[in-house]
Amino acid sequence: MSELKDTLDVLIAGAGQAGQAAYRQLRDSGLSVDMVDFEPEPGGELRFYPEAGIQHLTKTPDVHTRTTVVGILPPMRETDLLEVNLSAASGVQSVRVQALLVCTGQLDYSRENNRIPGQRPAGVVTPNFVMRALNNGALPGIRPVIYADSDRDIWCASQLAKAGAEVQAVLAQPGTNLATAPGLPAPTVIQSVDAVRGGSRISSVVITDVNGREVELLCDAFIYASGRYGNYFALKGSGVQLDEETGGLWTDQAFRTSIPRVYAAGTCVNPDAMHSQSEAQGRAAAEVIVRDLKG
Amino acid sequence: MRTYDVIVVGGGVVGTSVLYHLSQYRREIVLLEREPDVCEGTSKTNSAIAHTGFDAKPGTLESKLLADSRERWPDLVEQLGVPYLPCGAVMAAVTDEEWRIVQEEVLPTALKNGVDDVALLTREEVIDRMPEVSSEVRGGLLVPREGLIDPFWLTRAYAEAAIGNGAQVQTSAEVTHITYNDSTELFTVETADGRVFAASYVVNAAGLWSDDVARLIGDDSFRITPRKGEFVLSEEELALPHILLPVPNRISKGILVTPIVFGGYLLGPTADDVEDKFDRATTQEGLSKVIEGTAKIYPRSTELTSIRQFAGLRAVSSTGGFIVGPSPANSAFYHVAGIRSTGISVSPGLGAHVANDMASQHGWAAREDWHPEVPVRVADEPRSEEIVCLCRTITRGEIEDALASPLPPTTVDGVKRRTGACLGDCQGNLCMPEIIRILAERNGTDYTDVVKHIRGSRLTVSTSQSAATKPEGSVHHV
Numbered sequence: 001m002s003e004l005k006d007t008l009d010v011l012i013a014g015a016g017q018a019g020q021a022a023y024r025q026l027r028d029s030g031l032s033v034d035m036v037d038f039e040p041e042p043g044g045e046l047r048f049y050p051e052a053g054i055q056h057l058t059k060t061p062d063v064h065t066r067t068t069v070v071g072i073l074p075p076m077r078e079t080d081l082l083e084v085n086l087s088a089a090s091g092v093q094s095v096r097v098q099a100l101l102v103c104t105g106q107l108d109y110s111r112e113n114n115r116i117p118g119q120r121p122a123g124v125v126t127p128n129f130v131m132r133a134l135n136n137g138a139l140p141g142i143r144p145v146i147y148a149d150s151d152r153d154i155w156c157a158s159q160l161a162k163a164g165a166e167v168q169a170v171l172a173q174p175g176t177n178l179a180t181a182p183g184l185p186a187p188t189v190i191q192s193v194d195a196v197r198g199g200s201r202i203s204s205v206v207i208t209d210v211n212g213r214e215v216e217l218l219c220d221a222f223i224y225a226s227g228r229y230g231n232y233f234a235l236k237g238s239g240v241q242l243d244e245e246t247g248g249l250w251t252d253q254a255f256r257t258s259i260p261r262v263y264a265a266g267t268c269v270n271p272d273a274m275h276s277q278s279e280a281q282g283r284a285a286a287e288v289i290v291r292d293l294k295g
Numbered sequence: 296m297r298t299y300d301v302i303v304v305g306g307g308v309v310g311t312s313v314l315y316h317l318s319q320y321r322r323e324i325v326l327l328e329r330e331p332d333v334c335e336g337t338s339k340t341n342s343a344i345a346h347t348g349f350d351a352k353p354g355t356l357e358s359k360l361l362a363d364s365r366e367r368w369p370d371l372v373e374q375l376g377v378p379y380l381p382c383g384a385v386m387a388a389v390t391d392e393e394w395r396i397v398q399e400e401v402l403p404t405a406l407k408n409g410v411d412d413v414a415l416l417t418r419e420e421v422i423d424r425m426p427e428v429s430s431e432v433r434g435g436l437l438v439p440r441e442g443l444i445d446p447f448w449l450t451r452a453y454a455e456a457a458i459g460n461g462a463q464v465q466t467s468a469e470v471t472h473i474t475y476n477d478s479t480e481l482f483t484v485e486t487a488d489g490r491v492f493a494a495s496y497v498v499n500a501a502g503l504w505s506d507d508v509a510r511l512i513g514d515d516s517f518r519i520t521p522r523k524g525e526f527v528l529s530e531e532e533l534a535l536p537h538i539l540l541p542v543p544n545r546i547s548k549g550i551l552v553t554p555i556v557f558g559g560y561l562l563g564p565t566a567d568d569v570e571d572k573f574d575r576a577t578t579q580e581g582l583s584k585v586i587e588g589t590a591k592i593y594p595r596s597t598e599l600t601s602i603r604q605f606a607g608l609r610a611v612s613s614t615g616g617f618i619v620g621p622s623p624a625n626s627a628f629y630h631v632a633g634i635r636s637t638g639i640s641v642s643p644g645l646g647a648h649v650a651n652d653m654a655s656q657h658g659w660a661a662r663e664d665w666h667p668e669v670p671v672r673v674a675d676e677p678r679s680e681e682i683v684c685l686c687r688t689i690t691r692g693e694i695e696d697a698l699a700s701p702l703p704p705t706t707v708d709g710v711k712r713r714t715g716a717c718l719g720d721c722q723g724n725l726c727m728p729e730i731i732r733i734l735a736e737r738n739g740t741d742y743t744d745v746v747k748h749i750r751g752s753r754l755t756v757s758t759s760q761s762a763a764t765k766p767e768g769s770v771h772h773v
Contacts, residue, residue, distance in 0.1 A: 038685055068682040087690065089681040110722040112603045119576040120605065122747040122754050125724055132728030138742050138755035163758045199573060200751035220756075229720065233685050 004064060004086065004095055008032050010289055011084055011097045013069040013234045016044020017054060017275055018266025019103035021282030022289075029290045034095075036067040036086060044105050045267075046275055048131040051155040051179075064088070069234035072100065074259050082261040099289050102234050102249065102257070102264040103282060106271035108225030111196065116224070118206070121198030126225040127156040139165050141221025145205050147171045147193060149226060150274050151179040156223060158184060168219050171207060196222060228271035235262065247271050255285040263289060299323045301653070302484055302494040304470050304508050306333035308446060308638050309631055310500030311453035312646030317498075318460035319650065320659040325492060326454065326462065327484065329469040329504075330749050332709040333702065334450035336502045338638060340575065340607025341524070342553050342561060344538060345379065345442040346640035349405035349413060350548070356617050357637060362409050363644030365440065371643050374667040375452035377444060378556045384441035384538035387421055387432050387592045393542040394433035401436055401542070413438050427534045429592050441538055445556050446639055447712040452669050453646070455701040459670035460662065464702055465490070467750065473497065473511040475625055482627070496657075498629045498649065499622070503572045503610045505632035514624035519633065521572050521608035524564025525581035529599040533560055541592050548636075550588030552596065557715070562589045562596055564607065577604040602720065609635050619649065629653065670701055683733075684726040686719020694730065698737050705738055707731060708748040731755065 009031040012019045019035060020042070026033040035042075042063040046052045066088060073083035081096040108126045125133075125140050133140055139160065145168045146157045157167050158181035172178060172187040188207075194214065195206040204216045230248030232240065241258035243250040248271050249264045251257050257264050265285035266278040301317055303310050306328030314326045328335075345368055348361025372379040386401065388394035398415065405413045414437045421428055421435040454464050469487040476483070484492045501508040506519040533552070541549035547566040555561055565584045582604060589596040612618055612633025622628040631649055634641065653659070678692025697704055697713035704710045707717065710730050717723030717730070731745045731754055738745070746752045 038682060066681050068685065070682065070688050087680045087682050087688075089679040089691065091677070091680050107721050108724070110724060112601075112722050113720070115582065115601055115604060117577045117579050117582065117604070119574075122752040125727075125754075126721075128721070129724040129727060132725075133731075133755050134758070136728060136732055136742050136755075137758055138731075139758050140755055142756055194579075195576075197576075200746075200749050201753060231685070233688070236688070 004034055004036070004067075004093060005032070006094075007081070007096045008034055009098045009293060010101060011036065011095055012101045012103060014044065014103035014105055014266070014268070015042035015063040016103060016105050016266065017046060017278035018282035018285070019044070019101070021279045022101055022103065022265065022286040025283050025286035026289065029286070029294075031290065031293060034064065035062065036064045036069065038066070038068040038104075040065055045128075045152070048159075049152065049155040051151075051158065051181075052275065069100070070236070072235060072238050072259070072262065074238060075261060078260065098261065098293050100262050101285055101289060102262065102268055103266045104231040104234055104268045106228045106248070106267040107231050109227035109229065111224050114226050116193050116196060118195035119198055121196065121200055121202045123198065123202035123221045124196055125221070125223060127153060127223060130156050130160065130223055134159060134163055139163055139221075140223065141202075141219065142166060143168050143219050144221035144223055145169045145171065145217050145219040146223040147226065148178055148187065149173065149176055152274060153223070153225070154179045154181050154184070157181065160223075169217055174210065193224070228267075230268040230271050232268065235259070243269075254288045255281070256288075296483075296491045296493055298481065299325050299492060299494040301496045301498060302327060302482065302492055303498040303500055304484075305500035305502055305505070306330075306450070306454065306464065306466070307336050307338040307500065307502050308334065308450045308453070308642045309338075309502070309634055309645060310498070311450050311457070312642040313498050313500055313631060313649045314457040314462050314464070315453040316646040316650035317653070318457040318462045319661055319665045320654050321662055322659055324457075324462045325494075326457075326464045327468040327470055327486065327492070328464065328466045331467050331706045331746060332704060332748070333454050333464065333466070334447050334712070335749055337607055337610055338446050338450050338502075340526070340605055341446065341639065342551065342564065343443055343446050343555065344553060344640065345444045346637060347410045347438060347440045348408055348637070348640065349410035349438050350401060350543065351408055351637075353404065353407040356619060357641065358408055360641040360644040360648060361637060363647070364641050365410075367643035367647070368442065372444070375449070375456060375669055377448050377452050379442055379444050380554070380556050381440060381442040382537055382554055383437060383439040384540050385416065385421060385425055386436040386438070386540040386542060387425070387428055388434050388542050389429050389431040389591055391433060396542050397434065397436050405436070405438070410438065410440070412440060424537060425535055425539060427593060427595055428539065429594055443538070443554060443556050444639060449639065449642070451702060451713070453642075455669045456667065458701040459668070460665055466705070470508060470511070473508075475512065475627075480627070496627050496629060496653065498631060500631045502634075503608055505610070505630065509622060509630065509632070512622065512624050512628055514622045514628070516623050517618055517633065518613040519610045520613070521569050521574070522611045522635075523567045523569045523574065523581075523606050523608055525577050525585055525606045526561050526563030526604065527582060527585050527599075527601045528555075528559060528561055528603040528605070530559040530602050531599055533595065535560065535593070539592055541588070550585055552589050552593050559602075562586070562599070568611070569608070572608065575606045575608060577606050581606065603722070611635050619645070672696075672699060674699075683729055684714075684716035684719065686721050686725070687715045689714050689716040689726075694733060698733075703737075705734065706746050706748050707734065707754065710734065727754070
């Protein structure tokens with residue numbers, strides 16, 4: 001991996017679907033472009049899920065992995081470049097760019113954000129935790145219960161089952177349209193998740209079923225995420241505007257954030273789109289950047 | 296079996312402060328903590344206030360120790376390098392009756408306790424300082440020296456400074472048996488994992504379990520029962536520069552809104568007597584009580600986004616107060632128990648009181664080379680700046696620094712408390728798997744052996760074992 005240049009036309013933060021689509025487009029336009037990612041591997045969240053059917057994600061060779069945008073210094077005058085601060089094992093670096101494209105994806109709201117009462121044992125985690133633990137040869141539990149509100153959660157459950165877990169239940173709110181996968185029980189429709197029980201480790205989840213009955217489900221792990229927000233950490237402290245409605249970064253129609261020279265695309269802008277528009281958005285954002293820079 | 300002068304049982308804020316103050320003397324001392332880290336019990340779940348004791352019952356040991364601690368805080372936080380925010384508190388009266396209580400009861404008590412810098416505030420003065428306070432406010436009392444502290448940092452700093460002066464701390468060391476040999480005048484203390492320690496004196500600082508530890512030597516003179524306090528944590532920016540206190544009633548000090556040293560606010564606690572000493576569950580009722588309770592003085596509490604809820608258990612003694620002094624069963628066994636709600640606040644004075652009491656009784660000489668500070672380690676190579684915790688921008692180097700400290704963390708929560716990793720919006724779901732990997736490597740164990748906080752709180756199980764080991768019940772109640 002080559003060192004990052006001190007000055008670039010475009011830096012892309014996040015090498016998932018949106019970032020990689022933008023990267024290909026920008027590179028072909030002749031602009032100098034580089035890509036960084038916080039993760040040890042490129043590909044974003046979908047790299048964990050072959051079920052998503054994305055073929056090309058990890059094949060992009062020129063990503064600086066384990067390299068994180070930790071802040072920006074917005075331009076003082078319109079003609080100034082944007083200063084982007086990066087942190088990596090070798091140290092901290094500052095790169096001056098014409099444009100920064102943020103494609104850092106979305107994160108899940110966990111049990112705590114959703115105020116699920118009960119005890120606080122180990123074993124209540126989100127799919128993000130699950131997939132990273134699986135990469136380390138470990139399961140969150142042998143008999144997990146999963147709360148699903150998107151196909152991503154079903155894929156996560158399915159990978160747990162493939163790794164040897166006996167999924168006890170897949171919980172879903174009424175009307176949730178979910179993918180099916182072998183090895184998983186049919187979804188249990190529930191009204192609410194009411195409590196987590198357990199001492200040092202989780203022992204059960206208490207739910208209210210469609211008939212209003214309280215049911216205790218024994219388990220040794222609870223995979224729970226509900227609601228999403230855009231990963232805005234690259235712009236932390238910059239005062240960038242967030243979109244309260246979507247929970248993502250605010251942009252105009254042309255992927256421009258509230259800070260000059262900073263663009264954003266993909267699920268960090270539309271967390272609930274769950275990657276369906278990421279690739280198209282990445283390409284479209286790249287086109288806007290090319291137009292803005294080349295005039 | 297190693298023989299010590301003193302064994303301290305319990306690594307909460309009280310036990311570690313006793314250890315720190317004992318380390319001033321030329322004695323061999325060791326602290327035994329049941330959990331894998333210090334500060335895993337009552338000390339970790341509270342309002343984190345270094346309290347002046349303005350409302351303590353005058354004339355009690357508690358009020359005396361609070362007064363002593365008040366004088367010690369400024370030097371102590373400097374020496375131990377503990378984040379401390381002397382933000383002051385405002386008690387807000389929202390009815391005429393409450394305003395009467397503030398003027399006729401709370402103010403005179405504060406003066407009697409020697410907290411003489413308190414001041415009555417008019418309605419306008421309260422609103423001026425705390426613009427978001429309830430519009431019902433009639434007046435208030437300013438207590439300028441109420442402060443905030445990080446309980447984990449304080450507890451750890453006591454322990455680490457003691458270690459710097461030769462004391463030992465043994466974690467995952469649950470005391471299960473204690474015997475006393477009259478002829479050798481030595482206690483033999485055994486732990487659940489078979490370790491054996493001998494000592495001339497034992498200090499019982501086992502918090503909620505101090506009655507159980509007392510019973511190990513046949514001392515049945517008191518009982519400890521848990522009183523639950525539920526809290527809600529919010530990271531929103533509030534216009535509250537001071538701790539906002541309600542006017543206490545006969546039953547409790549009430550539910551407060553407290554800034555946190557590192558940002559954000561704590562709302563709580565409730566006060567409910569429970570049975571189980573491990574019952575730290577939060578409840579829907581508790582959450583509602585916290586929100587409704589604080590809404591009386593701070594109406595915005597109903598709209599706050601909470602990032603976390605937690606509950607702690609205070610140690611309530613059957614005697615109604617502190618139990619500090621030699622056991623009636625054995626005068627070489629020293630209780631420091633029943634420290635119900637002011638453990639952090641009294642810890643400087645209480646630790647000094649216990650250590651000085653024992654030293655003067657037994658004629659122990661002070662160490663001339665005693666260092667009150669936490670030993671400082673200078674890293675010999677540049678730190679990795681790779682970000683491990685995205686939400687809080689915590690680097691691998693910062694985690695490695697924590698692992699090289701005098702009391703290195705072995706649990707994920709241990710890393711969290713020492714570095715701030717896992718404390719952001721994602722609640723550690725992104726970085727925890729990597730922190731587990733770092734800990735497994737450092738502890739020399741399997742990935743699946745790493746625990747979250749307390750004994751048995753494993754975060755993962757092995758994929759290769761999954762089919763073979765299907766537990767009948769998955770309840771591991773400790």
